[in-house]
Amino acid sequence: MQKTITLLVLAFVFSCALKAQDSFDPDVLLAQARTLILDDKYIEGRKIAFRALSKYPDYADILILVGRSYAWEGKNDSASIYLERAIIASPDYVDGYSAYLDNLSWAEQYDKADTVLAKARTNLGAPLPNELRYKESRLFYYKEEYDAAYDIAEDLFEKKYKSDDLLDYMQTLQRYRRNNAVGATYDYDSFEGDISSWNTFSFYARTRTKLTGTLIGRVTQSSRYDDNGTLFELDAYPSLGKKMYAYINIGGSSASFFPEFRVGASLYYNLPKAWEIDGGFRYLQFSETTTIYTASVGKYVGNWWFNLRGNLIPGTGNSLGISANFQARYYFKTGEDFFSAQLSSGVSPDEETRDPTQLLNSYRVRVGYQQLVTQRFMVYAFSGYSHDELGPDRFRNNLNFSLGLEYRF
Numbered sequence: 001m002q003k004t005i006t007l008l009v010l011a012f013v014f015s016c017a018l019k020a021q022d023s024f025d026p027d028v029l030l031a032q033a034r035t036l037i038l039d040d041k042y043i044e045g046r047k048i049a050f051r052a053l054s055k056y057p058d059y060a061d062i063l064i065l066v067g068r069s070y071a072w073e074g075k076n077d078s079a080s081i082y083l084e085r086a087i088i089a090s091p092d093y094v095d096g097y098s099a100y101l102d103n104l105s106w107a108e109q110y111d112k113a114d115t116v117l118a119k120a121r122t123n124l125g126a127p128l129p130n131e132l133r134y135k136e137s138r139l140f141y142y143k144e145e146y147d148a149a150y151d152i153a154e155d156l157f158e159k160k161y162k163s164d165d166l167l168d169y170m171q172t173l174q175r176y177r178r179n180n181a182v183g184a185t186y187d188y189d190s191f192e193g194d195i196s197s198w199n200t201f202s203f204y205a206r207t208r209t210k211l212t213g214t215l216i217g218r219v220t221q222s223s224r225y226d227d228n229g230t231l232f233e234l235d236a237y238p239s240l241g242k243k244m245y246a247y248i249n250i251g252g253s254s255a256s257f258f259p260e261f262r263v264g265a266s267l268y269y270n271l272p273k274a275w276e277i278d279g280g281f282r283y284l285q286f287s288e289t290t291t292i293y294t295a296s297v298g299k300y301v302g303n304w305w306f307n308l309r310g311n312l313i314p315g316t317g318n319s320l321g322i323s324a325n326f327q328a329r330y331y332f333k334t335g336e337d338f339f340s341a342q343l344s345s346g347v348s349p350d351e352e353t354r355d356p357t358q359l360l361n362s363y364r365v366r367v368g369y370q371q372l373v374t375q376r377f378m379v380y381a382f383s384g385y386s387h388d389e390l391g392p393d394r395f396r397n398n399l400n401f402s403l404g405l406e407y408r409f
Contacts, residue, residue: 026052030062037069045069058089064099071099076107087116091123094131101135105142113139130161141169146176154334165274167300170335172270175214175237175245181206183378183406189224190399198224212236213245222257229255233262243270247280261285266294274300305329305338311346322346323362334372340382342366361389368402378406 029052036045049066052059063086070079083103086096097120104113117139120132127133133152140149150173157166182205189198200222208214216235222228233251240246249264266280279295296309306328313321323346329338345363368382382402389395 024052024055026056026059026062030059030065033062034065037065042069042073058085060086060090060093060096063089064095067103068099071103071106074106076103076109079103080112087119094124094129097124098131098135101132101139105135105139108142110139110143130156130159134161134163134166141173144176146173149173150177157331157335158333165300167303167305167331167335168270168274168276174335175239177208179206179208179214179408181406181408183404185402185404188401192397192399194396196224196226198222200224211238213238218251220258222255224257227255227257229253229258231255231258240267244268247278249282256287259284259286303331305331313346332371336370336372336378338370340366340368340370342384363387364398366400376408378408380404
């Protein structure tokens with residue numbers, strides 16, 4: 001009898017142990033699966049996720065994780081199955097719609113994405129949460145409806161929506177939008193009595209074509225060195241895909257203080273995490289010919305944009321000139337209202353009013369402000385001070401003021 005009781009007790013303990021072993025915490029399994037999937041171990045991670053779903057088939061976070069893992073592998077149809085289940089299981093859960101919209105955008109299934117957005121409005125109400133509005137803006141972007149995309153992005157920026165790449169994205173949209181405009185600028189340069197002041201007026205017109213991207217024609221008229229001169233330029237920013245675009249410049253003048261001929265080009269590439277890099281050259285034909293090689297790296301951080309540019313200027317023999325420019329902008333209400341500050345040494349490759357061969361070095365600081373007053377009018381003002389080295393023991397100081405106005409239509 002005692003032996004029978006002992007066997008029954010052992011059987012009960014063994015049964016409880018098996019039952020305990022078979023039970024599990026879905027939150028623990030979710031964490032384990034997420035760790036593996038984020039380490040690109042998709043199959044192993046999904047095995048754990050499927051085990052949890054066998055007991056908890058409506059666990060939305062696990063369904064979303066499985067859906068995203070398939071989307072990251074490019075298996076968009078499989079991803080949609082699980083993300084659809086996640087929305088059905090938790091119709092008021094924003095993460096499900098966010099993941100589903102990402103997957104459909106990557107798969108270029110834009111009509112289905114519109115259906116998901118409509119379902120989100122029904123279940124979550126209007127206006128949509130900011131995270132989904134940002135996805136909606138991206139959807140307009142993918143469909144090449146750039147004005148609609150920008151309107152949403154600008155509203156999100158005004159509401160201080162937190163996204164590392166929002167400003168970078170808005171600048172990209174600006175390149176694609178049809179923004180016809182005319183504008184004028186005035187520059188005044190004083191040299192503290194060393195030479196007479198310079199007065200420079202510039203007039204430009206801007207449009208956009210499919211071939212050239214943004215296209216700008218500019219005429220600059222200046223009086224300096226007791227002479228007058230006119231510089232004609234044409235700038236183009238053709239798109240080379242969603243992440244790359246180019247800058248092309250050509251111009252010329254018969255005035256001695258402007259380049260007789262100038263041409264330049266750069267390639268810009270948008271990297272993840274709101275980084276941008278570019279590289280190119282500028283060819284300037286003054287009394288002597290100068291070629292400048294230039295490259296920069298830029299980064300958007302919250303409302304800030306930082307850019308560091310370096311320039312190499314080959315000289316005669318083995319000489320090599322080096323110049324650098326650091327610029328910071330803080331954006332206010334929109335992606336076009338900003339305060340700017342610059343520190344630089346040497347001559348900028350895009351400074352068409354100065355002959356690089358006439359300066360040994362230059363140190364300058366410049367600050368300014370730009371604001372879009374209305375949807376049609378933009379104004380800006382900048383001021384700078386430079387200390388220019390013209391030769392051994394010969395220096396000249398330069399105080400500059402710039403004013404500008406632009407009208408859009």
